Amino acid sequence: MDTIIQGAIRAIELLTKADRDVIDVVIMTLIVSGTATAISVFLGVPLGLWLALENFVGKQVLNSVVNFGMGLPPVVVGLVVSLFLWRSGPLGDIDLMYTPIAMIVAQTIIALPIVAGLSFAAILSINPKLRWQLLSMGATPWQANLLLIKEARLGLIAAVIAGFGRVISEVGASMMVGGNIKGQTRVLTTAIVTEVEKGNFDVAMAIAYILLFITYSIIVSLTILQHDKKTL
Numbered sequence: 001m002d003t004i005i006q007g008a009i010r011a012i013e014l015l016t017k018a019d020r021d022v023i024d025v026v027i028m029t030l031i032v033s034g035t036a037t038a039i040s041v042f043l044g045v046p047l048g049l050w051l052a053l054e055n056f057v058g059k060q061v062l063n064s065v066v067n068f069g070m071g072l073p074p075v076v077v078g079l080v081v082s083l084f085l086w087r088s089g090p091l092g093d094i095d096l097m098y099t100p101i102a103m104i105v106a107q108t109i110i111a112l113p114i115v116a117g118l119s120f121a122a123i124l125s126i127n128p129k130l131r132w133q134l135l136s137m138g139a140t141p142w143q144a145n146l147l148l149i150k151e152a153r154l155g156l157i158a159a160v161i162a163g164f165g166r167v168i169s170e171v172g173a174s175m176m177v178g179g180n181i182k183g184q185t186r187v188l189t190t191a192i193v194t195e196v197e198k199g200n201f202d203v204a205m206a207i208a209y210i211l212l213f214i215t216y217s218i219i220v221s222l223t224i225l226q227h228d229k230k231t232l
Helices: 002-016 020-053 059-070 074-086 098-124 128-136 141-151 153-167 172-178 190-197 201-226
Strands: none
Touching: 002 201, 020 059, 020 098, 020 128, 020 153, 020 190, 020 201, 059 098, 074 098, 074 172, 098 153, 098 172, 128 141, 141 153, 153 201, 172 190, 190 201
């Protein structure tokens, strides 16, 4: 109990004093997880929309792959990405191992199936005749899709929240492909692991509080956007 209280006090001290190491870790966390979430939304929402609206050979197989990916262990993703990026791997020449880009790639792979799968479910929850009604009224396919996205706003933003929550809390893949290098690839989750290994439980708890605060703030903002009737 003392560690929990001391951690809260230490977190306030680190933030009020603008500790350089903590600020660097926070910035790196937001860059990596924010970029990965943005890419997964850019790719995942159209994929979910396509899966929900189109019929094609192999649709069930692709849908099952997306569903499988939603539960894919992050450490497995980290291992596969590492094998590709090692110097002996097929992409070793581009020298991305232990860089923020490698972490973004791994986190995008983790978040993409979640965003796509939940987007698919969100679009399916809408009346399937709505798109045809919009097209019959003169809307272009692009306009019809935008209106469908607006109608499915609640579910789609829930998909974004789920994808972001998954990657910002991820540890295994970030450690494997990023290396947890101070000032370069260390993020909040890996910083917690580092402090625990050092036996600095109060500092680890402080960083955990900061992580929870940042995550909660972003999710609250997305939730407000989710229920804002002016969205889209």
